[in-house]
Amino acid sequence: MMEERTDVKSLFFQELDQQLREKGLKAFRSGQIFQWIHEKQADSFADMTNLPKDLRQRLMEGYDLVTLKQEDVRISKIDGTRKYLFGLKDGHVIESVWMKYRHGNSVCISSQVGCRMGCRFCASTLDGLERNLKPSEMLDQIYRIQKDTGERVSHVVVMGSGEPLDNYDNLVRFIRLVSDERGLMISQRNITVSTCGIVPGIQRLSEEGLSVTLALSLHAPNDQVRRKLMPVAGRYALKDILSACRGYFERTGRRLTFEYSLVKGVNDNLEEAKALADLIKDQQGHVNLIPVNPIKERSYVQSDNGAVERFRRCLEKSGINVTVRREMGRDINGACGQLRRSFRKRTSVTKRRIDEDESIWDD
Ligand code: SAH
Numbered sequence: 001m002m003e004e005r006t007d008v009k010s011l012f013f014q015e016l017d018q019q020l021r022e023k024g025l026k027a028f029r030s031g032q033i034f035q036w037i038h039e040k041q042a043d044s045f046a047d048m049t050n051l052p053k054d055l056r057q058r059l060m061e062g063y064d065l066v067t068l069k070q071e072d073v074r075i076s077k078i079d080g081t082r083k084y085l086f087g088l089k090d091g092h093v094i095e096s097v098w099m100k101y102r103h104g105n106s107v108c109i110s111s112q113v114g115c116r117m118g119c120r121f122c123a124s125t126l127d128g129l130e131r132n133l134k135p136s137e138m139l140d141q142i143y144r145i146q147k148d149t150g151e152r153v154s155h156v157v158v159m160g161s162g163e164p165l166d167n168y169d170n171l172v173r174f175i176r177l178v179s180d181e182r183g184l185m186i187s188q189r190n191i192t193v194s195t196c197g198i199v200p201g202i203q204r205l206s207e208e209g210l211s212v213t214l215a216l217s218l219h220a221p222n223d224q225v226r227r228k229l230m231p232v233a234g235r236y237a238l239k240d241i242l243s244a245c246r247g248y249f250e251r252t253g254r255r256l257t258f259e260y261s262l263v264k265g266v267n268d269n270l271e272e273a274k275a276l277a278d279l280i281k282d283q284q285g286h287v288n289l290i291p292v293n294p295i296k297e298r299s300y301v302q303s304d305n306g307a308v309e310r311f312r313r314c315l316e317k318s319g320i321n322v323t324v325r326r327e328m329g330r331d332i333n334g335a336c337g338q339l340r341r342s343f344r345k346r347t348s349v350t351k352r353r354i355d356e357d358e359s360i361w362d363d
Helices: 013-022 027-038 053-062 135-149 164-178 199-206 223-229 238-252 270-280 305-317 338-343 358-362
Strands: 069-075 082-087 093-101 104-108 112-114 129-132 155-158 191-195 213-217 256-262 285-291 322-324
Touching (some): 013 027, 069 135, 069 338, 093 338, 104 135, 135 164, 155 164, 164 191, 164 199, 191 199, 191 256, 199 238, 213 238, 238 256, 238 270, 270 285, 305 322
Parallel strands (some): 104 155, 155 191, 191 213, 213 256, 256 285
Antiparallel strands (some): 069 082, 093 104
16 A cells, blocks of 8 residues: 655644655755745645756655645625635535735635534534644645735634634644744734634643634623533533633733624623623623624524624623624625535535534543
8 A cells, every 4th residue: 555645735844854854855955845835835846846857756756745626716796805615635625715904815714624513503513523624734725815816815814614722733733834934924913713612722722832812702601601502611611711711811912802693682682791791801802793694504693783783882881892793705605614515515424513422522
């Protein structure tokens, strides 16, 4: 059987350098090759035209250069937002979104194929988790998009399908690679990682020496309401999650974002707004209100504008910073994960979801 080739796009410079030197290559080659992969975003070794032909051949034999295949893109006529569907080597598809803001271009990437967290309002989790994405597959979402748009990406949000802290090692490697000075060099301060609240993951991330922003998907002011929306709330109590968030701020100096999707009649009344203000008044961070994006598989309804406005004002009166998420690409929208669902013809084989399989938390 052929040995599996090394995923070269997931290697740090030092790792690649060491491997190439062991193979007898001259020192300057590592820099050239790393630059081809991460700065010029070459699609293949054949494109690395300043390398000798036999070296390109050797690289091809020893290494796998992971690139995603653009299966589809939808471009908003309203604001230019682009929603991409990318194919992976094993036939899975993932979604990424490109958004244009005054402060720069932002890409929302997926961190897993599917998700096992089971949040009730989210389309990405309906079929459970297929597999984790490799660092190379997270990077290439950005590389492809930058090539397709011809514009530099300055911000990254890990808020697409998947729970990033459920794919911890690959996430951290991705962050280091995308901010590497030999690569895209996206400032870590412009990277946001969104989590449903996996306490050990938040604690570990606080200790990595990174300066990324952490966004917590809160969605409720107490455990009782939160458990209705998010199965993961049965595993970690808000008290412990918020204490981990405080630790994150203390360690990194980075203020947090608390995401709160407003669902009509479930988490959007004034009592809940007051309770939310109480819950986070001692935290360093702001609240991002998101009127829930309804998915056809569930009956959740978006809070109306009046309710969103009342909720916002109540938080502001308590001295909390609030933004209401501007809806981007309304004409191409569909909630996260829906483009992928509409594309998939095959049904998933492995269905792992925490509400069906508690044992997955025991590892
Ligand atoms: N697993 C991570 C990141 C992916 S989801 C997390 O839970 O944070 C990114 C954000 O979108 C989360 O806050 C998630 O709760 C929210 N979200 C998912 N589906 C949504 C929907 N249909 N409407 C509004 N927000 C949604």
